Structure formats: structure tokens, C-alpha cells
Amino acid sequence: MTSTAESTRAGAATGRPRRGSPPKRSGASDLLHAVPWTLPALILIFGVVLFPAGYMIYNSTRKISLAGVDHGSVGLKNYITVLSRPELPGILLNTLVWVVAVVAITVLIGLALAQFLDKNFPGRRWVRMAIIIPWAASVVMTTTVFVYGLDPFYGIINKFLVDIHLLAEPFGFTKEPVPAFISSIGIAVFVSLPFTTYTILAGLAGIPSDMLEAAKVDGASAIRSYFGVTLPNLRNAIALAALINIINVFNSLPILKLMTGSIPGYKADTTTTYVFKLLQNEQRIDLSSALSVINFLIVLVVVALYLWIVKPMKEVA
Numbered sequence: 530m531t532s533t534a535e536s537t538r539a540g541a542a543t544g545r546p547r548r549g550s551p552p553k554r555s556g557a558s559d560l561l562h563a564v565p566w567t568l569p570a571l572i573l574i575f576g577v578v579l580f581p582a583g584y585m586i587y588n589s590t591r592k593i594s595l596a597g598v599d600h601g602s603v604g605l606k607n608y609i610t611v612l613s614r615p616e617l618p619g620i621l622l623n624t625l626v627w628v629v630a631v632v633a634i635t636v637l638i639g640l641a642l643a644q645f646l647d648k649n650f651p652g653r654r655w656v657r658m659a660i661i662i663p664w665a666a667s668v669v670m671t672t673t674v675f676v677y678g679l680d681p682f683y684g685i686i687n688k689f690l691v692d693i694h695l696l697a698e699p700f701g702f703t704k705e706p707v708p709a710f711i712s713s714i715g716i717a718v719f720v721s722l723p724f725t726t727y728t729i730l731a732g733l734a735g736i737p738s739d740m741l742e743a744a745k746v747d748g749a750s751a752i753r754s755y756f757g758v759t760l761p762n763l764r765n766a767i768a769l770a771a772l773i774n775i776i777n778v779f780n781s782l783p784i785l786k787l788m789t790g791s792i793p794g795y796k797a798d799t800t801t802t803y804v805f806k807l808l809q810n811e812q813r814i815d816l817s818s819a820l821s822v823i824n825f826l827i828v829l830v831v832v833a834l835y836l837w838i839v840k841p842m843k844e845v846a
Contacts, residue, residue: 582825588818595812607819616795616803623710624779624799631717632774636767638718639725644755646726647733664723672787675716679703703788706796713788713797717778725770732766733759768839775835779828800824 589607592600611617646657663671678686681699690696702708736759744754782801789797798806800820807817 585818585821588814589822591815593813593815597814603815607815608823611816611820611823616798620795620798620800620803623797624801627710627714627717627785627799628775628778630714631721631778632771634714634718635721635725635774636771639722639729639770640763640767642722642726643729643733646730660726661723663720668720668781668783669787671720672716672784675712676703676787679712704792706789706792706794709789709792710785710797713784716784716788717781720784721774721778725774728770728773729763729766732763735766736762771839772832772835775831776828779831780824800827 590602590604592603592606594600642660646653646660675686678684679702681687681701681704684699687696687699687702691699700708702712740758740762741754744758749757779799780801782805785797785799785802786805789802795803795806801824804817804820804824807813807820
């Protein structure tokens with residue numbers, strides 16, 4: 530016993546590892562051993578994210594002809610050209626309305642739906658499964674159904690609205706900028722609801738039942754209990770759902786492309802669809818690349834401000 534303690538003290542004094550303890554690795558050695566496991570993911574990130582992003586930034590500083598010929602560097606001229614376009618202020622306003630309206634309406638309806646689905650009622654499992662369908666289906670497919678349904682000549686949704694006397698005659702929802710834009714907001718809310726509802730539903734499941742019981746014992750009404758106990762405990766779930774929706778809705782292309790793509794001009798466009806039009810209609814790779822970089826910076830700023838103001842990971846007091 531004494532000899533073992535002495536050898537341990539001697540080993541500590543000389544800096545040698547104790548008997549039975551694993552040898553210590555340096556940081557460089559750990560990194561070298563981790564490379565075989567992380568290399569496939571790093572290659573994928575480089576090929577799918579970093580290289581295309583770098584190439585896009587490179588194109589945004591070049592003068593590229595309609596035929597795709599690179600005529601050399603122009604510095605920040607493409608950014609200045611994009612930012613000075615007369616239609617850009619209206620497009621930025623559309624983008625703000627698009628994101629705020631879709632996210633706010635989705636969160637409000639998602640709160641109500643989650644509260645309803647948290648109750649016990651016959652067939653609750655089937656209703657919960659039905660809620661997932663718009664999220665599981667392709668956004669392009671869902672939007673196409675609405676495009677044909679809202680058509681003034683053969684659309685089943687248009688005919689239904691006429692039959693129940695909400696419309697005097699079929700209306701061209703997809704033919705004018707404002708109705709098409711508003712209809713697109715409705716479709717975006719419909720597509721975004723499943724994820725938002727289930728995120729809030731998970732938050733509801735995490736609220737301790739004894740907190741609600743304590744509020745009931747204290748004589749709190751259902752409304753006061755909801756705003757005083759339930760809603761504060763849903764803060765993180767709502768913040769997460771809103772953040773993911775902000776990113777997805779801002780970058781959303783299929784809904785607006787299908788609903789408003791045939792409408793001339795830019796009155797129903799967001800910055801994302803404007804990038805597509807610069808690339809497809811005007812064949813300006815350089816300008817569309819510059820606007821894509823601006824879009825990316827806008828998203829970074831919005832997300833940073835959101836995280837700074839909302840602090841979604843802050844603990845509930």
C-alpha cells in the first residue's frame with residue numbers, strides 16, 4: 530500500500546502518467562484522429578455550401594455577358610446597379626410584408642391549433658396526422674393545386690366561392706399583382722402551419738402539469754392561466770418556430786413563382802423572386818449573384834437582430 534502511494538507521488542512529481550491512466554493526447558493528435566470521421570461531412574459542406582457561395586460572390590464582382598462570357602472584374606459596380614434599380618424599394622417592401630404577414634399569421638393560427646390538438650377528443654390521432662399532410666407534400670404540388678383551383682375559368686375554389694355567394698362571379702386571383710400576392714400569403718401560411726403547430730405542441734407537452742394545477746387552485750381563470758402560465762412557458766417553442774419560418778419564408782421561391790410568375794412587372798415580387806427574374810428573364814448572372822449576396826446579408830442581419838432581441842434560449846423566470 531505504501532509503495533503504491535509512493536510510486537503515485539513520484540509519478541506526479543516527475544510528470545509521468547499514473548499507472549492505469551490512459552495516455553494524454555495533444556490537440557493536434559485529436560484533430561488527426563477525427564479527420565477520417567469528419568472528412569465526408571466537410572467535403573459535402575464544401576461542395577454544396579462553401580464552393581457555390583464563394584463562386585456566387587466571385588460572379589457578383591464580374592461583368593458577365595448574356596452569353597455567359599466573363600469580361601473581367603467590375604468591383605462593386607453590380608451591387609450599385611442592383612441597389613439603384615427603381616423597382617427595388619417596392620420589392621423590399623413586398624419582402625417585408627411577405628415575411629411579417631406569413632410568420633405572424635402562422636404563429637397565431639399555430640398557437641390555436643396546438644392548443645386544440647393538446648386536448649383529448651375522439652379521432653385526435655387522425656387529426657394530428659392530417660395536419661402533417663401540407664408539410665409532407667411538395668410545396669410545388671400544393672401551390673399548383675391552388676393555382677388551378679383559383680383559376681377564374683375552371684377553378685374549383687373559384688366556383689365554390691361563387692356557389693356560396695361570397696363572389697358574384699369568378700375572380701382572377703392569379704391575374705392581378707395584389708390578389709395574387711395575398712393568395713400567396715395564404716398558401717404560405719397553409720404550408721408553414723404543420724411545422725409551427727407541432728413545434729408549439731411539443732412546447733405544450735413540456736409544461737409541468739403541477740404549474741397549471743397550482744394556477745387553478747389559486748383561482749386563476751382559463752384565460753389568465755393561459756397568458757400567465759402557458760404562454761410564458763411556450764416562449765422558446767414560439768421563438769424557434771418563428772425563427773425557422775423567417776428563414777424559410779424569406780427564401781421561399783416556388784409559391785410566388787407559380788402564383789405571380791406570369792404577371793408582368795415586379796409589383797408582386799420579393800427579393801428572392803427578383804433574383805430568379807434577373808437570372809431567367811434578363812439573363813444577368815452578375816446582377817443576380819450580387820442580389821443573392823445582398824439577400825444572404827439581409828438574412829444574417831435579420832437573424833442576428835432576432836436572436837439579440839428575442840433571446841430564444843433565455844430561461845423562463
